[in-house]
Amino acid sequence: MASTTFGRYSFRDTFIHRLDARNKIFLMILIMVGIFFQFHLWSTALLLSGIYFAALIVIMVISKVNFFSLFKSLGAMWFFIIILMVIYIFIPNDNYYLPVAFRIGSLEVRWDAFCQTGYIILRLIIMISLTMVLTSTTKPMDMTNAFEWYMLPLKPLHFPSHEIAMTLSIALRFIPTLLDETERIMKAQASRGVDFNHGGLFKRMGAVIALIIPLFVSALERSEELANAMIVRGYDPSAKRTKYRLLRFSWRDIIAFLLVGSAFALIIVLFVYDNNGSDLDLIYRLFQVKGF
Amino acid sequence: MGIKVENIFYTYQKKASNSTLALDNVSLTINDNDFVAIVGETGSGKSTLVQTFNALLVPDKGQVKVGDFAVNYKNRKSKKIRGLRKQVGLVFQFPEYQLFEETVEKDVAFGVKNFGANNEEALASAHRALRRVGLDESYYTRPPFELSGGERRKVAIAGILALNPDIIIFDEPTVGFDYSSAKELMNLIVSLHQSGRTIIVVTHDMDLVNTYAKKVFMLDHGKVVFEGEPSELFLYARENNCLDIPKVIKLALALKEKGMDIDINQIRSIDDLVKAINNWRQHNG
Ligand SMILES: Nc1ncnc2c1ncn2[C@@H]1O[C@H](COP(=O)(O)OP(=O)(O)O)[C@@H](O)[C@H]1O
Ligand SMILES: [Mg+2]
Numbered sequence: 001m002a003s004t005t006f007g008r009y010s011f012r013d014t015f016i017h018r019l020d021a022r023n024k025i026f027l028m029i030l031i032m033v034g035i036f037f038q039f040h041l042w043s044t045a046l047l048l049s050g051i052y053f054a055a056l057i058v059i060m061v062i063s064k065v066n067f068f069s070l071f072k073s074l075g076a077m078w079f080f081i082i083i084l085m086v087i088y089i090f091i092p093n094d095n096y097y098l099p100v101a102f103r104i105g106s107l108e109v110r111w112d113a114f115c116q117t118g119y120i121i122l123r124l125i126i127m128i129s130l131t132m133v134l135t136s137t138t139k140p141m142d143m144t145n146a147f148e149w150y151m152l153p154l155k156p157l158h159f160p161s162h163e164i165a166m167t168l169s170i171a172l173r174f175i176p177t178l179l180d181e182t183e184r185i186m187k188a189q190a191s192r193g194v195d196f197n198h199g200g201l202f203k204r205m206g207a208v209i210a211l212i213i214p215l216f217v218s219a220l221e222r223s224e225e226l227a228n229a230m231i232v233r234g235y236d237p238s239a240k241r242t243k244y245r246l247l248r249f250s251w252r253d254i255i256a257f258l259l260v261g262s263a264f265a266l267i268i269v270l271f272v273y274d275n276n277g278s279d280l281d282l283i284y285r286l287f288q289v290k291g292f
Numbered sequence: 293m294g295i296k297v298e299n300i301f302y303t304y305q306k307k308a309s310n311s312t313l314a315l316d317n318v319s320l321t322i323n324d325n326d327f328v329a330i331v332g333e334t335g336s337g338k339s340t341l342v343q344t345f346n347a348l349l350v351p352d353k354g355q356v357k358v359g360d361f362a363v364n365y366k367n368r369k370s371k372k373i374r375g376l377r378k379q380v381g382l383v384f385q386f387p388e389y390q391l392f393e394e395t396v397e398k399d400v401a402f403g404v405k406n407f408g409a410n411n412e413e414a415l416a417s418a419h420r421a422l423r424r425v426g427l428d429e430s431y432y433t434r435p436p437f438e439l440s441g442g443e444r445r446k447v448a449i450a451g452i453l454a455l456n457p458d459i460i461i462f463d464e465p466t467v468g469f470d471y472s473s474a475k476e477l478m479n480l481i482v483s484l485h486q487s488g489r490t491i492i493v494v495t496h497d498m499d500l501v502n503t504y505a506k507k508v509f510m511l512d513h514g515k516v517v518f519e520g521e522p523s524e525l526f527l528y529a530r531e532n533n534c535l536d537i538p539k540v541i542k543l544a545l546a547l548k549e550k551g552m553d554i555d556i557n558q559i560r561s562i563d564d565l566v567k568a569i570n571n572w573r574q575h576n577g
Pocket of ligand 2: 463
């Protein structure tokens with residue numbers, strides 16, 4: 001049975017683990033925004049994706065997060081890849097400029113469709129991996145406190161920032177439990193002949209239902225138990241509370257901030273350049289040289 | 293069908309720094325139509341061990357021979373594993389959490405269909421299994437989620453029985469049951485044993501071990517530290533100050549020490565002890 005441990009917080013003493021959670025969340029969002037800038041020239045787009053990917057590997061190595069299982073589970077993305085391909089091949093797009101790869105009847109399929117799919121998939125993988133770095137290097141409690149901190153300005157508007165933060169932290173706290181539960185139910189259903197790894201689409205769908213429903217039922221039962229346990233122990237969402245651990249900004253945060261900040265600035269510059277419509281596309285030239 | 297476990301090792305989270313060696317060179321033999329209990333403290337590896345019997349977990353080293361199939365690393369992707377899962381039924385701890393169909397009968401039939409039966413055959417097996425666990429027609433079309441915990445567990449057990457396995461493993465089947473439900477369940481297990489199945493029960497309940505098991509294995513930190521009959525287990529437990537020895541055995545042992553001639557082997561229940569005492573009285577005036 002597949003191990004389902006990726007994305008779970010695990011303690012290591014690394015640079016990234018020690019960053020302030022508020023800073024980590026902010027930088028993560030900054031990187032994601034940067035990644036989602038759409039570049040039009042393929043050479044820029046793919047070069048940048050390569051750089052993002054390299055940066056991701058560096059981050060992974062520094063944070064000592066085990067990504068083996070993540071990359072294994074990416075195999076499941078083939079379905080998504082096919083859908084994207086179909087969309088990009090069949091929906092006409094006037095901005096495509098690479099040569100024609102092949103024709104289906106009167107339909108010209110340009111290399112752009114493949115570049116586009118690759119570009120999206122690559123960015124998606126990077127985003128998922130980054131989220132995983134965040135959750136596996138940040139204590140759930142710190143994460144909650146950071147969310148609460150970001151929602152502070154809304155407090156005067158009677159925005160339920162504490163309740164939302166508490167809900168988030170409970171949800172995060174339950175991820176490992178749910179993963180254990182998933183494994184348990186998968187085994188129980190496998191004993192009844194469910195095969196999670198083989199079979200056609202229809203069969204697999206059946207297998208997923210046999211997993212999802214018991215998972216929901218047990219999650220709902222658990223949440224009810226937890227709510228009752230909290231009420232019994234006098235939990236009051238509106239009470240004033242103190243914190244045992246405070247979030248603290250350190251020199252590491254400044255370094256990380258500067259690094260990510262300057263990378264982001266660079267992306268903006270490139271983005272402006274890209275949108276000014278230069279025709280210096282290396283990929284385009286490469287295709288021409290090769291005589292496509 | 294029997295099971296032969298040959299020098300198996302199993303480690304959880306092999307690559308991680310917090311890996312656990314859950315099975316440490318375990319070897320044991322379970323014969324056809326045995327009634328075996330597996331005991332040991334929480335975390336000693338009982339559940340891990342029984343999950344290797346139907347290849348839910350595959351040993352890192354060594355093998356488990358079930359009939360003529362060997363569960364080992366080489367065969368971990370064998371097509372025969374599905375067949376094995378039909379022959380070796382595993383009832384998990386708290387099996388009530390695996391139900392998901394709209395009706396009880398559909399849920400019980402689900403496994404049978406997975407193994408290739410058509411709808412009618414599957415429903416027929418489901419009904420047979422449900423009657424066997426004591427749920428009558430009135431339950432067939434009810435949603436499983438409306439049932440009580442005990443009834444749900446019966447449905448889940450029926451789901452395994454419907455597959456008609458040769459070997460049935462129960463992982464702590466009576467946990468959380470009241471006295472009469474537990475008794476009812478044990479009667480069911482005994483009748484399954486009498487109809488020729490091999491029964492393996494993982495349990496903490498020493499009364500249950502004493503009353504029903506023919507053979508016991510005790511695990512400790514992933515190793516088999518004891519194997520033998522229940523009465524021998526209790527002598528071992530007294531020496532090593534572990535396990536919760538049944539009161540009737542404690543009493544029998546105490547009487548024996550006071551000079552009463554009692555064969556501990558024969559004491560499976562209070563009635564047995566009463567009989568033994570009466571016997572002794574007759575022979576000694
Ligand atoms: N899914 C799992 N992941 C990691 N460790 C596990 C897992 N399941 C069990 N273990 C560990 O393996 C050991 C044996 O567990 P288990 O076989 O469940 O014991 P038992 O059933 O005797 O209580 C324990 O130390 C337990 O913490
Ligand atoms: Mg167990």
